[in-house]
Amino acid sequence: MSEVKDADEAAPRLNLYQCKECLHIICTVDRDEGVTPFMLGCRAPSPCRGWMESSFYRVFPGLKPTWEWYRPTDEERASLKPGEREHVERGGLLIRPIMTEKAKAQIADAAKKAAWSRQ
Numbered sequence: 001m002s003e004v005k006d007a008d009e010a011a012p013r014l015n016l017y018q019c020k021e022c023l024h025i026i027c028t029v030d031r032d033e034g035v036t037p038f039m040l041g042c043r044a045p046s047p048c049r050g051w052m053e054s055s056f057y058r059v060f061p062g063l064k065p066t067w068e069w070y071r072p073t074d075e076e077r078a079s080l081k082p083g084e085r086e087h088v089e090r091g092g093l094l095i096r097p098i099m100t101e102k103a104k105a106q107i108a109d110a111a112k113k114a115a116w117s118r119q
């Protein structure tokens with residue numbers, strides 16, 4: 001007996017982008033419904049001015065996404081650059097690195113300390 005897979009909507013929508021210059025690959029996941037671009041400025045850790053191209057959601061198994069596509073909240077939208085806001089208003093998603101629980105805790109901790117020092 002083979003195991004029964006969950007419904008398709010439960011599967012994360014993963015995609016790959018590869019830089020044409022440095023060949024760096026990132027794996028992304030769609031957190032919200034929306035449009036993602038075909039081309040993306042290179043996200044390699046080393047400075048690179050190349051462009052990354054989408055694999056059109058063709059991914060190989062066992063990948064862990066490190067970037068996420070998300071729909072910004074109204075509050076986040078207010079601080080976007082005009083070009084980004086236009087993209088979002090046309091149904092586009094934005095990309096950001098996926099934060100680990102540890103990174104989130106560090107940021108929350110730093111914010112708490114900053115609030116305390118202002119008193």
Ligand SMILES: [Zn+2]
Nearest residue numbers: 019022042048
């Ligand atoms: Zn690159």
